[in-house]
Amino acid sequence: MVAALPRTLNFAFAVVVLVLALDGSICFISLYRLIINQRLVLDSETFLQQINDTLSLVKDAETGQRGYLLGGEDQFLEPYHAAVQDLQVLLPALVQEAGNVFHGRRDLIARYETAVQDTLNFLAMAIQKQATMRARGAGNVTRAEQLALVTRGKQLMDSARAVAAELIAAERTGLAAVHKQSGRNVRWTYATFGLATALNLALLVALYRMVWRDVETRERTARQLAESEGQLTAAVDSLRSSESRLQAVFNLSSAGLAQTNRTGKFTLANARFAEIVGYSLDDLLGMDLQKVVQNPGSGSSTAVVEVGRRERRLARRDGKELWVLESVRPIQDTGAGTIGFVTALVDITxxxxxxxxxxxxxxxxxxxxxxxxxxxxxxxxxxxxxxxxxxxxxxxxxxxxxxxxxxxxxxxxxxxxxxxxxxxxxxxxxxxxxxxxxxxxxxxxxxxxxNFSLSPVSLGTALQEAMTLLEGDVRERSAQITIPEQLPAVCAHLPTLVQVLQNLLSNALKFTAPGKSPVVAINAETADEFVRLSIRDYGIGIEPGFSERIFQVFERLHGQDQFPGTGIGLAIVKKGVERMGGTCGVESEINRGSNFWVRLRRAPGVT
Missing domain, CATH: 1.10.287.130 (Signal transduction histidine kinase, dimerisation/phosphotransfer (DHp) domain)
Incomplete structure (x- = not known):
């Protein structure tokens, strides 16, 4: 049972390594798929941006054509010529990119390209007509013709927009499928990783029990050897018996073990040691330890046995190089003199x-x-x-x-x-x-x-300046704004802080249900080294999924006819707060209002 135990341990260890390797391979494959999907998403976003860019250029061309028809001046054609020149590059690139990333029907690409070309051709025709009349001295086209040409141009532009909308919808459908596949890959990876982890834990527990029994057996054997040492030294037969038992202990070890005399000559070794160095047991006996375990490329060996524990490279007899963990300990007699050495080798290649x-x-x-x-x-x-x-x-x-x-x-x-x-x-x-x-x-x-430096700024002062800038809006909307009498000071840049507060207050005044007067409550809390300023409104609120998007440039949740704006105000808030070393965010519920907050470092020594 004891002799077979090392092979059982090796087998169990191999199973653990195999399971770990399998789990690592699965994780690598899942990660690779996730990276591929991410690349598809990035390419798709680029494709969508190209669609929007071409639409914007066509709109610029249509605007230039309309200005030329209405004004009759050549300077109005500058946007048209610039847009047409850019489209000659961007439109073919869009069609080529669609072959790699477009998830929808291929006929939509052709339809979109045709719609854009038709629009450009019509715009060119209208411009040529106006130019021809002016060249003949007939002046501009008539009012009725202008209206007809502008209307037809708008119809073609709307047609191009409609096809672009179909393209975008089809591409986003493909993107949704990619995201869904990524989700399945992640869930599958979690499941396999969890199963492999559970299996590895079970195997490790089994290994621990086997090792514990092995150690217990070795300790029991060592105690028996210690108890009989006095009797074994009394006779040669007892000494030989002790050597035999020591050889048995050597053979039980999974590490390579060898015993040498004080000059470094081998007197005893186990099979694992012989396997590591590439010699047979018979060849090892009588050889010099330093010659057997010398470093690769070393032409000579030292005659001194180096005591200690180290990691080193070892050249086997067949020339193969290994990394081993070497431990050399002296064997001392009762007079504390060294009579030999014990060497242990573990293959750590x-x-x-x-x-x-x-x-x-x-x-x-x-x-x-x-x-x-x-x-x-x-x-x-x-x-x-x-x-x-x-x-x-x-x-x-x-x-x-x-x-x-x-x-x-x-x-x-x-x-x-x-x-x-x-x-x-x-x-x-x-x-x-x-x-x-x-x-x-x-x-x-x-x-x-x-570049600006931060200095102590009173929140009360900054709020008063922002309120002064918004005085007309507050009066026009009959808004009620509550500001605490005492507000702390923060480390900030005053003009930037005023801009941030002005944008947040303007936002609170604007997004109020029609027919209601805005109600805004301002509050400040101090925690540790930071001040958290909150601007609470009771307006229309924001859907939870848009709480981060609204701080990006040109992100709008409502149309211009409902709530006018540029979509940059909150982006300025985020950029300004970050430049002052702070953070910002929002908590909101639909139809229950929003609570925008700004967190800045408190000014030291100022209240």
């Missing part, structure tokens, strides 16, 4: 290989994380620069639109029919919304680019 592979994997992972972080930082810098540049470049044409609209109202108000008056109001309203959007974009860009 597999463990060393695993450690090297793990180190390589960690190094590769660190490189990938650093590379991805650098890419994201560069992308953020490019995005901020793009937002700032676009916002500035949009101001000049916007001033032109506003100037022309104002001149048209002053000089031609009596000449415009009801449709003309309505078009003029739409142009002016759109220009105002664009102006607000540009200002918000510039504010968001400044938060990303401006």
């Amino acid at each position: 597999s463990r060393k290989q695993a450690e090297e592979e793990l180190q390589d994997l960690l190094f590769t992972l660190e490189q990938r994380v650093e590379q991805r972080t650098a890419e994201l930082e560069e992308l953020n810098r490019q995005l901020e620069a793009f937002t700032y540049t676009v916002s500035h470049d949009l101001r000049a044409p916007l001033r032109g639109i506003q100037g022309f609209a104002e001149a048209l109202r002053e000089d031609y108000r009596d000449k415009l029919d009801d449709n003309g008056q309505e078009y003029l109001r739409r142009v002016e309203g759109g220009a105002r919304r664009m102006e607000v959007l540009i200002e918000d974009l510039l504010a968001y860009s400044r938060l990303s680019r401006t």
Whole structure:
């Protein structure tokens, strides 16, 4: 029973390793599938963005064509030419990308491409018609023709939007299937991992019991040897019997064990030791320990036996190199003199290989994380620069639109029919919304680019400045705003904090059910080194699934006709709070209002 125990332990250990390897393979496969699905999601999001970009360019072209027809000036064609030039690159790229990621019907791609081309062709025809008449000296096309051309252009634009909507819906359906498959993969991985873990625990318990019995047997044998040591030393027969028993103990060990005299010559070894070094037991007897266990590539060996415990490389007799855990202990007589040594070897090659592979994997992972972080930082810098540049470049044409609209109202108000008056109001309203959007974009860009230092700022002072800026809105809406008399000071940048509070208060005033006066309650709580400022309203509320999305740029939950805005206000709040080293969030329920909160570090030594 005792002699067979090491093989049982080896078998059980092999089963544990096999189960672990199987579980690792399953986890790797699931992770690989998850990565593939994630790549599909990223490609799909890029495809959806390309659809929106092409639609936006077609809209720019249609806007330029309409301005040219109505105004008759060549400068109105600049958006048209720019959009057509970009579409010549973006539309073929969209069609090519669709072959890789589009989950819907292939005919939708062709329909969408046709709809865009038809719209562009019609716009070009209308522009050519106007240009031909002007070249002949006949002036612009008639009012009726203008209306017909603009209406037809809008119909073609709406057709392109409809096909784009089908494309987007089909792609999102495919995305939903990918997400569903990812969920199944994760659940399957959890189930298999749990089963493998339970099995490994059971095997480890069994191994522990076997090892415990083995140790108990060895300790019992050692006690018996110790008790009979005095009698065994009395006679040669007893000594030989002791050596025989010692050989039996050596053979029971799963480690390689050997005994040498004080000069390092082998006097005893077990089969496992001989297996590790690649010699037979008969060949080992009488050989020098240092010659047998010398390092690879060493041309000579030292005659001194090195006592201690170490990990080292070992060259077998057949030239194969191993990693071993070597432990050498002296054997001392009753006079404390060294009469020999006991050497133990454990083959740790597999463990060393695993450690090297793990180190390589960690190094590769660190490189990938650093590379991805650098890419994201560069992308953020490019995005901020793009937002700032676009916002500035949009101001000049916007001033032109506003100037022309104002001149048209002053000089031609009596000449415009009801449709003309309505078009003029739409142009002016759109220009105002664009102006607000540009200002918000510039504010968001400044938060990303401006360097500022933090200093103690009174929340009461910041709130009063924000309330002054919103005085007209508060009076117009008959709002009730409750502010505590005593508010703590925080570490902040005053202009940025005022902007944050102004946006949050404006948000609370705006999202109130029609016919009701806004009611807003402001409160501040201090905990440890932080202050949590809450702005509570009793408006329409927010669905729980959108509590994080609303802080992203251009995220809107309602249409312009219901609650006007740019979709950047809360993004400015989040960016400003983060630049001041704080956090923000919202708790909300539909039809019960929202509680927006800002958490900033408390100013030291200031109340």
